[in-house]
Amino acid sequence: NAVELGEFDHYMQKEMFEQPQALGNTLEMISGAGQLQPGMFGAEAQAVFEQVDSVLILACGTSSYAGMTAKYWIEQVAGIPCNVEIASEYRYRQSVANPKQLVVVISQSGETADTLAALQHAKSLGHTHTLAICNVPESAIVRETALRFITRAGPEIGVASTKAFTTQLSALFLLTLLLAKANQRLSESDEKAYLDELRHLPVAVEKVLALEPSIKDWAQQFANKHHALFLGRGRHFPIALEGALKLKEISYIHAEAYPAGELKHGPLALVDAEMPVVVVAPNDEMLEKLKANMQEVSARGGQLYVFADGDSAVKSSEGVNVLMMPEHYGLLSPVLHVVALQLLSYHVALVKGTDVDKPRNLAKSVTVE
């Protein structure tokens, strides 16, 4: 039975450790490929990708953070505008529809009431180019879109979404590449290089999972705290949001995420020695800016917990805890960093003794408004 716990204590733990397999399964169609096939999104996908001039992503919760990450990819790599809206807001907002837009709905369950209603609302406004990225092939949302990509994460039982998120990201990266190709923005050599990076993801995620013992040590230091701040920049800002959501959901510690450049516009006032500040800090184009932001935190006595990578050159010191991610992963590095944040929230919840798989007040699928 695919949903038995086996050697694991919780479904969330099992599902985090299934991520290499889930990614491998989701990316199976590119396993031996030198080139991308648009058909993986549906028979009409190529024609649609050539017509669309922008992307609108609609989703809730963790799935919306996958969408936010994809916005950075789509605009940078495919060169077309991308907006992300929370489904529960979009469905009631008077928006201006653009029929040349590709509407992408992202959902693990395919049954989230607000996401389904947002899709129906988009269709009622005249949108015809619709795509679902979903983990359940027979779900309500998948039945209502013209195009679809089914992630192959397998059943996700833990309320806190983990493997659904990373497989959504892998699907969204494929979408980015296909949009870039349709837009004549992807050279053959770049296409090959990106495909190689995708194929290597399961191995890279495996290495992040191996950081568990060090992350467990950090978790001890969070368990008696009441608040935490998560910082990231660029494509890692949505990962900071996801890290904060995970911590809130299962450990009940109040957590907020900010794009680090916003610190001095408000949240810096909260920082003191009682406020752990988690920083997603890979060596990307924003690293120097981020280091300056970390300085601002240190100067106020804030305790930093930095997920860096080998090239980040961030050193541990008094009040600065650094964990080195195993690989520097360029555009796909959000996929690796989020796994580390999942582990952190899981271990904080264990120390606090909460019901990890069924956190209070929450349901796995929000099928009513």
Ligand code: AGP
């Ligand atoms: C994630 O940990 C949450 N439990 C929640 O935000 C979830 O992602 C959201 O309800 C959307 O669900 P869906 O992907 O099934 O539509």
